[in-house]
Amino acid sequence: MSTPTRILVVEDEARIAEVVQSYLEREGHMVVRATTGEDALEDFARRRPDLVVLDLGLPRMAGEDVCRRIRAASDVPIIMLTAKDGEEDLVKGLQLGADDYLTKPFSPRELTARVRALLRRARSDDEPQADVLERAGGRLVVDSSRRRAILDGAPVDLTESEFRLLQTLARFPGRVYTRFELVEKVQGYQFEAYERTIDAHVKNLRRKLGEDARDPRLILTAYGRGYAFAEEQM
Ligand code: CA
Numbered sequence: 001m002s003t004p005t006r007i008l009v010v011e012d013e014a015r016i017a018e019v020v021q022s023y024l025e026r027e028g029h030m031v032v033r034a035t036t037g038e039d040a041l042e043d044f045a046r047r048r049p050d051l052v053v054l055d056l057g058l059p060r061m062a063g064e065d066v067c068r069r070i071r072a073a074s075d076v077p078i079i080m081l082t083a084k085d086g087e088e089d090l091v092k093g094l095q096l097g098a099d100d101y102l103t104k105p106f107s108p109r110e111l112t113a114r115v116r117a118l119l120r121r122a123r124s125d126d127e128p129q130a131d132v133l134e135r136a137g138g139r140l141v142v143d144s145s146r147r148r149a150i151l152d153g154a155p156v157d158l159t160e161s162e163f164r165l166l167q168t169l170a171r172f173p174g175r176v177y178t179r180f181e182l183v184e185k186v187q188g189y190q191f192e193a194y195e196r197t198i199d200a201h202v203k204n205l206r207r208k209l210g211e212d213a214r215d216p217r218l219i220l221t222a223y224g225r226g227y228a229f230a231e232e233q234m
Helices: 014-026 037-047 063-073 087-095 108-124 160-171 179-187 196-208
Strands: 006-010 030-034 051-055 078-082 100-103 132-135 140-143 148-151 154-156 219-222 226-229
Touching: 006 014, 006 037, 014 030, 014 108, 030 037, 037 051, 037 063, 051 063, 051 108, 063 078, 078 108, 087 196, 100 108, 108 179, 132 160, 140 160, 148 160, 160 179, 160 196, 160 226, 179 196, 179 226, 196 219
Parallel strands: 006 030, 006 051, 051 078, 078 100
Antiparallel strands: 132 140, 140 148, 148 154, 219 226
């Protein structure tokens, strides 16, 4: 018997929070609601939710700060909600460690689909995957069982989405993946409109791997097609 999934919904607009709650409850989830960042952090510590839906525009403590503080303590999947729609905000949200991002107005159906995908992903992460990839002549190690990447002997602090992206690309060096394919691999669902989240993840991943954005050596851009991990130099 499984216990219901607990989802913390942090949203100060009651109407949106209610709709989100009713959709999530229909899916069989248990919903805890918070309207301020302070309450959200308290609920997070006390209720240990399995997933967090977090509005970026909160009174007093901003959603960005809430995200950062939750991420400092936990790997829980976080979906951000925002009224803004700009690449800048998207990158910022994902840099803070959010796993996914929805711009208001959004369809509650789409939110529940993404919640489902992230929960499925979180569960499949519990299954052991014994495989270790060594790339870039051994400089980069992608360890799937421990879910970590090591570059030049030092661990690289990656979010779950960034790790999945790296893992996918590094598995078959030289194979070009379209953004569409990567969305599916990284997020677990396909929505064409969200392919640009992949660009944001790639940008973050390159930065964390110490890549020169204008001349990346590991994560390559295949112009007009997608991305690929560099083939080993012989
Ligand atoms: Ca708000």
